[in-house]
Every structure is written in structure tokens, then in C-alpha cells.
Amino acid sequence: MRIDIVSIFPEYLAPLELSLVGKARTSGLLDVHVHDLRDSTTDRHHTVDDTPFGGGAGMVMRPDVWGVALDGLLGEASHLLIPTPSGTTFTQRTAEALATQEHLVIACGRYEGIDARVAEHYRERGIRVSEVSIGDYVLNGGEVAALVLVEAVARLLPGVVGNPQSLVEESHGLAGLLEYPVYTKPPSWAGLEAPDVLLSGHHGRVERWRRDQALTRTAELRPDLIAALDVAMLDRADLAR
Numbered sequence: 001m002r003i004d005i006v007s008i009f010p011e012y013l014a015p016l017e018l019s020l021v022g023k024a025r026t027s028g029l030l031d032v033h034v035h036d037l038r039d040s041t042t043d044r045h046h047t048v049d050d051t052p053f054g055g056g057a058g059m060v061m062r063p064d065v066w067g068v069a070l071d072g073l074l075g076e077a078s079h080l081l082i083p084t085p086s087g088t089t090f091t092q093r094t095a096e097a098l099a100t101q102e103h104l105v106i107a108c109g110r111y112e113g114i115d116a117r118v119a120e121h122y123r124e125r126g127i128r129v130s131e132v133s134i135g136d137y138v139l140n141g142g143e144v145a146a147l148v149l150v151e152a153v154a155r156l157l158p159g160v161v162g163n164p165q166s167l168v169e170e171s172h173g174l175a176g177l178l179e180y181p182v183y184t185k186p187p188s189w190a191g192l193e194a195p196d197v198l199l200s201g202h203h204g205r206v207e208r209w210r211r212d213q214a215l216t217r218t219a220e221l222r223p224d225l226i227a228a229l230d231v232a233m234l235d236r237a238d239l240a241r
């Protein structure tokens, strides 16, 4: 997979050189390129924004500058992602779908956002365009969202995570449940004991305890996920164990 990210703050994407994503890049499992939007300007001030039509506070990012940047990156196999608080919610299911794509291009907006004609223009040209929200809060730009998108997608690529089984059991994994609580040594700490069942060595009991915990936690903390629970996925999760 190739991922291109366009931003006026390319240095914000430096964390993508670290850890899991960094290793995936080094090993050739993932090809990430970060571009400075200001390289697509033509004026000596490298202007990327202007005042909003219709008035209002703040500035809007110019469509012509974005057009130059994105024309140089997008192809028929590309999927353009535009992080925005007014987009569709990014979930693990979204990450799974994006992990099957060949080429992602992430346009990081700043100020009041990117001129709406950018998304419209590329949709009209047959490019897949998704405006995605990583949550109901407003950031100062799309760069943090880009870090979230890239990490959530990259870790699903074959070979990136050491033990693919962990992708099944984690929160929002294959079964769509929250993960069960985890424990390790020492068995007793601060007057608190790890659950006896986990030290029993009885794998069947451990499996049942973990599944019950996942269901209970999900029902308590995220009842909305219970409604969306796909029993078939739950069965698949069991099969994956």
C-alpha cells in the first residue's frame, strides 16, 4: 500500500517514522510519502488560504492550490481521504475497508477547512473521496487525524503486526466487542489479585471468562455496539481462536 499525505505542517507527520508504522515503511510493507502543500503554490508568499465567501470568521483553504497538489498524486486506484469534523465516523470497520485499498491520499485541512469544491471535483472525476471524522470534537487541523487513520490502517496490513491473532481479540476486533481486561505478573499487587481463572491453566474456562468479560464490558460501556453486534462475526471470532 502507498499512502500520500499533504499538509502545510509536514513535520507533524514525523511520528509515522517511528515504531510499528516506521518498521512497516522500512520493511517495504508500507510506502508513505508526506508532501508540503506550500510546494503547490505559485506566489512568493506561498499562499494556501483566503477569506470565506459569504463572510464569517477564519480562512478557507484554496481549491486551486489543493488541485495542483492532488492532481500530482491521485490516480484511478486512489482513495482520497479528507479528515473533517463533519465527515462520516471512522471506525474499525472503516480501517478494515481502507486496508484493502492500493493507494490512500490524505488531505490535511487547516483553518476553517478546505474549499468544498475539492471533494466535489475529484468525485466528478471518478475518484473515491471520503470525508472522515475521527470523533465529535474539533482539532486545529487534519494532521492528528491523519496519524490516527494511518496507524489504524497500517496495523491491519499483512505482516505488520507480529501476531495477527491479537487483531481478532482486541477491542472492536473481528467480533466487534470491547476487549476483556488483561493481567500479568505479579499475581498479587497492591492487595489486588489477578482472577484465579486466568491462573488455572484451564484454557476452556479462560476462553469463556474472556468472552463473558468482553460481552459484559461492551454492554456496560458501549451498549451501542451490542445493537450492531454481528453474531456471525462473533462466531468467526471463535473460529479464529
Ligand SMILES: Nc1nc2cc(Br)ccc2s1
Pocket: 083, 084, 085, 108, 109, 110, 111, 112, 113, 133, 134, 135, 137, 138, 139, 140, 141, 142, 143, 145
Ligand atoms: N476532528 C477534526 N477536526 C478537524 C479540524 C480541521 Br481544520 C481539519 C480536520 C479535522 S478532523
